[in-house]
Amino acid sequence: MKYMLLIYDNPDTRERFFGPGGESLRAEIDALMTEITEAGELVGGEALADPATTRTVRPHDGVPVITDGPLAEAKEHFAGYLIVDCETIERASAIAARWPNARTAAMEVRAIMNPSGTEM
Amino acid sequence: MNRDRRVEDLVRELAPRVLATLVRRYGRFDACEDAVQEALLAAATQWPADGMPGNPHGWLLTVATRRLIEGLRSDQARRRREDAVAALAAPDAFLAPGPGDQDLPQADDTLRLLFLCCHPALSPASQVALTLRAVGGLTTAEIAHAFLVPEATMAQRISRAKGAIKASGTRFELPPQEGRAARLSVVLHVLYLVFNEGYSATSGPHLLRPELSTEAIRLARVLQHALPNDGEVAGLLALMLLTDARRSARNGSDGNLVPLAEQDRARWNRAQIAEGVSLLTNALHRDRLGAYQLQAAIAAVHDEAASTETTDWREILALYELLERLGPSPVVTLNRVVAVAMVRGPQAGLALIATLAADGGLRESHRLEAVRAHLLEMTGDATAALAAYERAATLTTSLPERRYLQKRAARLSDDRG
Numbered sequence: 302m303k304y305m306l307l308i309y310d311n312p313d314t315r316e317r318f319f320g321p322g323g324e325s326l327r328a329e330i331d332a333l334m335t336e337i338t339e340a341g342e343l344v345g346g347e348a349l350a351d352p353a354t355t356r357t358v359r360p361h362d363g364v365p366v367i368t369d370g371p372l373a374e375a376k377e378h379f380a381g382y383l384i385v386d387c388e389t390i391e392r393a394s395a396i397a398a399r400w401p402n403a404r405t406a407a408m409e410v411r412a413i414m415n416p417s418g419t420e421m
Numbered sequence: 422m423n424r425d426r427r428v429e430d431l432v433r434e435l436a437p438r439v440l441a442t443l444v445r446r447y448g449r450f451d452a453c454e455d456a457v458q459e460a461l462l463a464a465a466t467q468w469p470a471d472g473m474p475g476n477p478h479g480w481l482l483t484v485a486t487r488r489l490i491e492g493l494r495s496d497q498a499r500r501r502r503e504d505a506v507a508a509l510a511a512p513d514a515f516l517a518p519g520p521g522d523q524d525l526p527q528a529d530d531t532l533r534l535l536f537l538c539c540h541p542a543l544s545p546a547s548q549v550a551l552t553l554r555a556v557g558g559l560t561t562a563e564i565a566h567a568f569l570v571p572e573a574t575m576a577q578r579i580s581r582a583k584g585a586i587k588a589s590g591t592r593f594e595l596p597p598q599e600g601r602a603a604r605l606s607v608v609l610h611v612l613y614l615v616f617n618e619g620y621s622a623t624s625g626p627h628l629l630r631p632e633l634s635t636e637a638i639r640l641a642r643v644l645q646h647a648l649p650n651d652g653e654v655a656g657l658l659a660l661m662l663l664t665d666a667r668r669s670a671r672n673g674s675d676g677n678l679v680p681l682a683e684q685d686r687a688r689w690n691r692a693q694i695a696e697g698v699s700l701l702t703n704a705l706h707r708d709r710l711g712a713y714q715l716q717a718a719i720a721a722v723h724d725e726a727a728s729t730e731t732t733d734w735r736e737i738l739a740l741y742e743l744l745e746r747l748g749p750s751p752v753v754t755l756n757r758v759v760a761v762a763m764v765r766g767p768q769a770g771l772a773l774i775a776t777l778a779a780d781g782g783l784r785e786s787h788r789l790e791a792v793r794a795h796l797l798e799m800t801g802d803a804t805a806a807l808a809a810y811e812r813a814a815t816l817t818t819s820l821p822e823r824r825y826l827q828k829r830a831a832r833l834s835d836d837r838g
Contacts, residue, residue: 302818303569303570338577339577339581340577340578340581341546341547341550341574341575341576341577341578341579341581342574343574343577344570344571344574345571386546386568386570386574388544388545388546412818413818414818414819414820414823415621415818415819415820416569416819416820416821417621417819417820417821418621418678418817418819418820418821418822418825419620419621419678419819419822420671420678420679420680420681420825421678421680421788421791421792421795421822421825421826
């Protein structure tokens with residue numbers, strides 16, 4: 302089963318991660334990434350740039366309109382994702398729990414839709 | 422195109438033989454497996470272009486041996502380890518010699534490879550990947566494509582699996598008689614997983630996936646050839662044949678799932694059904710009953726019925742009751758619920774669901790909701806059925822299942838106007 306692990310950040314955690322003393326957090330992530338890569342569980346992932354650069358496209362009178370800034374002002378913002386292929390959602394959640402953001406902001410574990418299925 | 426297909430079939434049939442020979446001569450399963458994979462890739466490009474060699478097996482063995490020795494030499498040079506020479510000098514130390522070892526039948530080699538690839542130290546996903554590569558002769562790219570993951574992910578899985586086998590110190594031999602049955606059940610489970618992965622109806626351009634069922638059937642045949650007296654091996658092969666026989670009827674032209682009750686049974690593969698039934702009948706007479714034989718027996722009852730109405734549901738219910746005692750699982754329990762409903766009516770099925778849910782015997786799942794929805798629809802309670810179909814649709818992570826469930830829900834809401 303494939304799961305997307307959605308990584309959430311807030312201004313504090315982002316500062317901590319990129320600021321002084323962030324090495325140990327980054328080392329934690331490196332170690333976890335190495336582990337899930339070697340286990341053949343990591344399918345992919347990306348980190349997103351700071352929300353300051355966000356543009357939002359949403360309908361205005363049925364026509365898409367582009368504006369600067371994120372969709373909604375929120376305490377937490379979407380900061381990146383990982384896709385893992387694991388035996389169970391418990392394993393995917395265990396990986397999410399070890400990502401530093403699970404201690405500082407939030408992680409979300411979402412099942413990815415499968416293109417195949419069986420008749421019921 | 423036809424020729425390429427022939428080349429591919431031959432290459433994949435020869436792959437486990439070449440690998441077994443190499444491992445017996447040189448030891449080091451991990452390095453040998455890499456070498457064989459390279460030889461297979463070379464054959465796949467050279468044979469269609471230059472023509473088939475007179476002795477394909479010899480060709481593959483020569484190329485694989487050359488690659489292996491080159492690989493070991495560069496390893497030695499890089500690591501400057503003297504003990505690597507020993508691996509080349511004393512190959513037979515890896516394999517405990519036994520009577521008639523020089524002339525082992527090919528089926529035995531495949532069996533050893535299957536036991537090795539399905540080593541209990543590996544995760545199921547790794548067992549599946551390694552079995553497809555080392556025994557099935559598929560390339561890493563093909564396996565990755567079939568499982569919808571990047572090639573790098575699959576390569577990691579295979580390399581970790583080989584590392585785990587190396588670390589376990591397992592030799593290239595059959596497991597000791599005590600515990601062999603448990604090891605065989607892992608092998609059967611791996612082939613079952615491969616089959617199911619391929620049998621899942623697929624929408625979209627993932628055309629290779631059905632070949633996984635074909636591959637699982639091919640490997641189960643090889644295993645059955647090696648262990649002709651094992652009832653569960655025959656049971657698994659029969660189950661695959663009897664299930665796969667419905668393939669062309671279960672996928673609508675629009676890629677939608679067609680449930681058993683609505684399938685055009687004229688499109689079921691009669692030859693495959695006959696073969697499955699005959700395998701199963703022989704197994705049931707010869708060996709003690711097992712879960713695969715029971716599942717095959719259930720598939721056979723469905724396959725031999727002209728319609729859902731004329732299906733012998735009493736027989737199916739009895740078989741599910743036996744199966745639940747032998748190997749209980751949520752899926753088996755749910756199938757028993759369906760059989761109860763078909764024999765005693767939908768209310769009896771719904772009552773059983775309520776009892777099982779209260780006991781904690783059934784966890785909430787899209788399958789449970791789908792069964793509940795079908796039974797509610799049978800009772801004529803369209804409102805409750807609609808709600809259950811919609812709940813099932815939100816719980817499934819499968820696109821074709823979601824489409825199917827939403828179609829059922831839409832049909833009910835249209836009926837209500």
